[in-house]
Each structure stands twice: as structure tokens, then as C-alpha cells.
Amino acid sequence: AQSVAQPEDQVNVAEGNPLTVKCTYSVSGNPYLFWYVQYPNRGLQFLLKYITGDNLVKGSYGFEAEFNKSQTSFHLKKPSALVSDSALYFCAVRDSKSAGNNRKLIWGLGTSLAVNP
Amino acid sequence: SAVISQKPSRDICQRGTSLTIQCQVDSQVTMMFWYRQQPGQSLTLIATANQGSEATYESGFVIDKFPISRPNLTFSTLTVSNMSPEDSSIYLCSVGGSGGPYEQYFGPGTRLTVT
Numbered sequence: 001a002q003s004v005a006q007p008e009d010q011v012n013v014a015e016g017n018p019l020t021v022k023c024t025y026s027v028s029g030n031p032y033l034f035w036y037v038q039y040p041n042r043g044l045q046f047l048l049k050y051i052t053g054d055n056l057v058k059g060s061y062g063f064e065a066e067f068n069k070s071q072t073s074f075h076l077k078k079p080s081a082l083v084s085d086s087a088l089y090f091c092a093v094r095d096s097k098s099a100g101n102n103r104k105l106i107w108g109l110g111t112s113l114a115v116n117p
Numbered sequence: 118s119a120v121i122s123q124k125p126s127r128d129i130c131q132r133g134t135s136l137t138i139q140c141q142v143d144s145q146v147t148m149m150f151w152y153r154q155q156p157g158q159s160l161t162l163i164a165t166a167n168q169g170s171e172a173t174y175e176s177g178f179v180i181d182k183f184p185i186s187r188p189n190l191t192f193s194t195l196t197v198s199n200m201s202p203e204d205s206s207i208y209l210c211s212v213g214g215s216g217g218p219y220e221q222y223f224g225p226g227t228r229l230t231v232t
Contacts, residue, residue, distance in 0.1 A: 032219050043121070044160075044223035046214065090159065094219050104175075105219060107159040 002027045004093050006108035013081045014116050021076040021111045023091030032094035033074040035065055039087045081115045088112050119144050119212050121224035129230045130200055137196045138227045140210035145190035152209040166193050200231045
């Protein structure tokens with residue numbers, strides 16, 4: 001079965017330190033992978049995606065993610081965390097079994113990131 | 118990117134009643150999606166709404182409970198019918214992004230509490 005796992009419910013980092021939010025996936029075929037962020041009292045925002053090409057993809061707000069096919073992972077990273085990065089982060093993968101242009105995504109449970117000043 | 122608004126932003130409703138949530142997009146889009154985000158849980162796709170055709174519902178969701186309208190390319194509504202406390206959730210609409218396959222833009226959500 002296709003799935004996305006975010007093994008950590010919460011990640012705590014100090015401001016200025018690097019951060020990593022983990023995501024692993026299980027899909028058939030080539031994965032299309034996404035990260036979204038949900039700030040408090042705001043809607044979900046697209047951060048970045050991997051479709052093909054370089055394994056390291058760069059996105060909004062200084063975030064990047066590394067696609068690792070052998071480990072079936074797509075961890076989100078940032079070299080230096082900001083307090084304003086505190087939010088809920090969701091990893092998602094294309095449902096490769098969805099028909100036609102349905103564009104269905106399979107979502108992880110989310111990881112709450114807290115950046116401490 | 119598309120700008121999406123939802124009404125109402127939140128509501129408290131009594132069980133047995135119905136609530137219609139509106140989703141307005143500032144540009145014409147083919148596909149709109151309705152999600153549910155229950156407390157402490159991830160997003161669950163309710164249905165996909167294309168203009169001019171019946172909505173496509175995911176497993177576990179039925180039209181009688183969650184009727185959807187899509188009268189034009191910028192607007193959709195989701196009705197939560199005959200509500201029970203289990204329907205308490207955040208309801209989100211989203212649209213396909215212009216940045217490529219599967220990229221989506223989301224509305225701010227409607228926080229529904231059923232008492």
C-alpha cells in the first residue's frame with residue numbers, strides 16, 4: 001500500500017541551528033514528493049517538490065529537501081532555523097494509482113516544528 | 118499562485134443541522150479539492166470537484182453526506198449534512214497549482230465544531 005511516514009510528531013531546535021524534518025514514503029513507480037507548511041491559524045502553503053532531476057531541491061523560505069531513492073526518504077532541511085519557522089510540516093506523495101488527472105496526494109501525519117529563541 | 122478564500126472561517130453548529138462552506142478562487146481553475154483535517158490528524162481528501170461534472174468522492178465519503186457544487190471555474194461549495202460531533206474538523210479547499218503536476222494551493226480552512 002502506498003504511504004507516507006513522518007516518524008517524528010515534534011521536532012525542537014534552537015534558533016540558528018540546522019533543522020531536519022524526516023519523511024519516508026512507499027509508492028509504486030517514480031515518486032512525486034512534496035513538502036507543505038501550515039503556520040498557526042493559516043492555510044497550508046507549498047514549500048517545495050521533487051519530480052525528477054537533482055536529488056537536492058530548494059524551496060521557499062530557505063528550505064531544501066533531499067530525495068534519497070535507496071532509503072525512500074525525502075527529508076526537509078534548513079541550515080539555520082528561525083523562530084518564525086515554527087509550524088506544522090506535512091510531507092506528501094503523489095498517489096500513483098489515482099486515475100487520469102485526479103492529482104490525488106497521500107499525506108503524512110505532520111511534524112510540529114518548534115524553534116526556540 | 119492562486120488566492121483562495123473560504124467562508125465561514127469557523128462555525129459552531131448543532132448536531133443534525135447542515136453547514137455549507139464556500140470556496141472562492143481569484144482565477145479560473147479546472148480542479149478543486151475538498152479536504153478534512155481532523156484534530157491531530159493529517160489531511161484526508163473528501164472529493165475532487167471539476168466544473169461541469171459530478172464530484173468524485175473518495176472511499177468513505179458519500180454525496181448524501183457531503184454534497185458539492187461547482188457552478189463555475191472560480192467557485193465551489195461543500196455541504197456537511199446532518200452533522201454529528203464526529204464531523205468537527207477543519208475543512209480545506211485547494212486548487213491545482215500552475216507550477217506543475219500535483220502542486221496545490223490551499224484556502225485558509227473552515228474550522229467546524231459540532232455540539
